[in-house]
Amino acid sequence: MTASGLEGVVATTSSISSIIDDTLTYVGYNIDDLTVHASFEEVIYLLWHLELPTKEQLQELKQQLADHMELPPEIIESMKKYPLDKVHPMTVLRTAVSSLGAFDDEADVMNEEANYRKAIRLQAKMPAIVAAFARIRKGLEPVAPRKDLGFAANFMYMIKGEEPADIEVEAMNKALILHADHELNASTFTARVCVATLSDIYSGITAAIGALKGPLHGGANEQVMKMLTEIGSVDKVESYVKDKLEKKEKIMGFGHRVYRKGDPRAKHLKEMSKKLTELTGEPEWYNISVKVEETFTSEKPLPPNVDFYSASVYHSLGFDHDIFTPIFAVSRTSGWLAHIFEQYANNRLIRPRAEYTGPSMRSYIPMDERK
Ligand code: CMC
Numbered sequence: 432m433t434a435s436g437l438e439g440v441v442a443t444t445s446s447i448s449s450i451i452d453d454t455l456t457y458v459g460y461n462i463d464d465l466t467v468h469a470s471f472e473e474v475i476y477l478l479w480h481l482e483l484p485t486k487e488q489l490q491e492l493k494q495q496l497a498d499h500m501e502l503p504p505e506i507i508e509s510m511k512k513y514p515l516d517k518v519h520p521m522t523v524l525r526t527a528v529s530s531l532g533a534f535d536d537e538a539d540v541m542n543e544e545a546n547y548r549k550a551i552r553l554q555a556k557m558p559a560i561v562a563a564f565a566r567i568r569k570g571l572e573p574v575a576p577r578k579d580l581g582f583a584a585n586f587m588y589m590i591k592g593e594e595p596a597d598i599e600v601e602a603m604n605k606a607l608i609l610h611a612d613h614e615l616n617a618s619t620f621t622a623r624v625c626v627a628t629l630s631d632i633y634s635g636i637t638a639a640i641g642a643l644k645g646p647l648h649g650g651a652n653e654q655v656m657k658m659l660t661e662i663g664s665v666d667k668v669e670s671y672v673k674d675k676l677e678k679k680e681k682i683m684g685f686g687h688r689v690y691r692k693g694d695p696r697a698k699h700l701k702e703m704s705k706k707l708t709e710l711t712g713e714p715e716w717y718n719i720s721v722k723v724e725e726t727f728t729s730e731k732p733l734p735p736n737v738d739f740y741s742a743s744v745y746h747s748l749g750f751d752h753d754i755f756t757p758i759f760a761v762s763r764t765s766g767w768l769a770h771i772f773e774q775y776a777n778n779r780l781i782r783p784r785a786e787y788t789g790p791s792m793r794s795y796i797p798m799d800e801r802k
Contacts, residue, residue: 433786438688442620442781447478447769448612453692457612458482466699471582471607471762472496475554478612478769479547492551493581499555500576500585503534507563507573515568520561520757521650525640527560528553532633539631546775549632550768557764558582561757562589565750583607586761591749598710599748602703606744609696609737610759612766614689618642618649622767623774627781632771639767640760646683649763652755654683655742659719660752668722672730682727684739693734700740707747716743 434440448457455462457474458481465474469483472493476484484492506527513523532538535552537545563573574592576585583603587595595603613619622639626632643649662671675682687694701720708717720743724735745755 436688442615443623445614445770445773446481447766447773448614450614450689453690453695455613455695462609462695463699466605466608469608471604471611471765474608474611475582475765478765479550479772495551496555496582497576497578497580497585499552500559500589502556502559502563502573503531505534506530506560507567510564510567519644520564520751520754521640521644521760523564524557524560524757524760525637525644527564528557528640529633529637531556532631532637535633538633541629541631541775543772543775546632546772550772553632553636554764554768557761558586559589561754561761562586565590565754566592586758587748590754598707602707602744602748605699605703606741606758607762609699610741610762612763612769616648617645618763619767619770623770624781626771626774627778629778632768635771636764636767639763643760643763644756649738649756649759651683651736651738652741652745652759653752655739656746656752656755658683659716659723659742662719662723664715665718665722668719669726672723672726676727676730682723684742685727685731685735686733687736690734690736694736696737697735697740700737700744701735704740704743704747708743711747713747716746 446458448455449459457465458477460477460483465477469477470489473484473489475496476482476489476492480488509530510523510527531553535549537549559573559576566573571592574589576589580588580594581600581604584595584600587599587603615623618639621642622635625638626635646654658671662668672682704717704720705714708714720740724739728734741759742752742755745758746752750758
């Protein structure tokens with residue numbers, strides 16, 4: 432028996448995150464608590480070490496991340512050569528991460544210490560890549576990271592060139608925490624399959640970015656904003672949603688393979704969306720979203736997932752809509768790396784079987800006898 436889309440298949444054991452009864456935990460800590468109390472750096476430490484850091488350990492990690500954010504100039508130069516008006520930032524991110532491997536002398540050194548050092552370098556450089564490209568395509572120079580800013584603040588600072596307000600940093604920090612890990616989602620599985628061949632970390636993360644890019648996974652947040660923009664006002668929601676459903680089209684940001692009652696991350700993003708859209712004086716984005724939720728869920732019992740309210744949150748934080756998914760990638764890199772460590776630590780090649788459904792044994796037909 433094959434399971435379509437591997438639904439319900441338990442493909443590995445993991446001590447990193449769990450989804451039990453619609454509750455998501457990172458190493459046993461409920462994300463509801465982490466979102467309220469932790470910093471993103473604390474969560475990175477938790478995912479990589481399976482324990483919360485002490486004050487000193489957290490300080491050391493923050494320092495290491497701040498020290499390694501700067502990009503090799505060659506990466507910045509190569510970004511300038513892309514077709515800037517056309518290329519999607521996820522394509523740029525995927526390509527830049529792959530290129531980073533070429534500039535890392537330890538890229539193919541496969542021991543635990545070297546892998547940890549690479550993880551720091553890669554995690555630190557992810558926001559710098561996204562920010563640099565967001566500026567380059569607008570004809571602006573990339574902004575160098577600041578060592579006195581935390582991860583979330585630095586990320587926003589590098590994108591905008593100005594220090595973000597506290598409330599923006601708080602929202603960004605929460606969004607990064609909520610997206611950090613998610614059990615065996617498609618991109619994490621991709622990363623694990625890749626490194627289970629004993630390929631390197633850069634290959635694993637490049638593969639994972641490719642999987643995250645699709646609209647059924649991380650790419651959904653950009654599609655949600657596209658939909659909200661197309662709808663434009665609350666009074667147009669009902670006809671828009673009903674029309675989509677009649678055409679059997681999906682409404683992005685709803686449904687989930689694992690959650691049935693609801694995605695526990697969505698409520699935090701919904702709350703942030705309300706607060707931020709009021710602050711920016713654009714409450715319509717929240718109001719349209721709520722109306723879409725009400726209309727859609729009255730037709731189909733599929734609650735919003737993490738991508739639905741993150742769209743209006745990122746919009747309110749002033750980000751271009753096509754960097755929503757790259758922001759997701761910056762956060763999820765922490766989880767991908769944790770899973771890569773776990774895979775290396777107890778590795779076996781991941782190589783399932785396929786049930787063959789093609790034609791049975793056939794005789795070769797010479798070229799001039801084929802019709
Ligand atoms: N809009 C309308 N109908 C839907 C939706 C939706 N968003 N999601 C599922 N359905 C319907 C689907 O049409 C199908 O109906 P039927 O049985 O009548 O053919 C049924 O629900 C099962 O859907 P499925 O696509 O087979 O479910 P799945 O478990 O394979 O897919 C999913 C899960 C998340 C890919 C899917 O719900 C979906 O495409 N959602 C929209 C895209 C999205 O928001 N993705 C982000 C996922 S969460 C964060 C992340 O992973 O990045």
